[in-house]
Amino acid sequence: IELTLRGEAARYEGGSQNMAGVAALGASAEMLIRYGWGKSISAIGQRVMLVTDSACLQLEHLGAKIITNRDGDHRSGIVLFELPGKDPQAVRRHCLQNNVALSCRAGRLRIAAHAYNDLQDLDRLIEALRSA
Secondary structure, eight states, X not given: OOOOOXXXXXXXXXXXXXXXXXXXXXXXXXXXXXXXXXXXXXXXXXXXXXXXXXXXXXXXXXXXXXXSOOSGGXXXXXXXXXXTTSOHHHHHHHHHHTTOOOEEETTEEEEEXXXXXXXXXXXHHHHHHHHO
């Protein structure tokens, strides 16, 4: 193997390992080993399903149309929904101004719950949507 270095400053652009990414991956793996994974067999999965199932019920009471398939193996922490008569981008901006994070995908609103979300987060979401 022959190593030929450039003559200019580009010779120092070798890069480095993504140490922050390596540390984050390690922490994530430790958490999954400790609490398990899978939507129905782990504490993480069960919590995500609790939050998203509750979200779907409350969204429907608010008049939202749930787009995401919530049957059996299709359930996940992601819920795509519409609020009839409301502009999704305007709703998203209103929610962000009220410290509620959600996104717009394909002209619809999208929430993505995880283990760190709780029912108080859900209450804030519903209140922000109600006042949008």
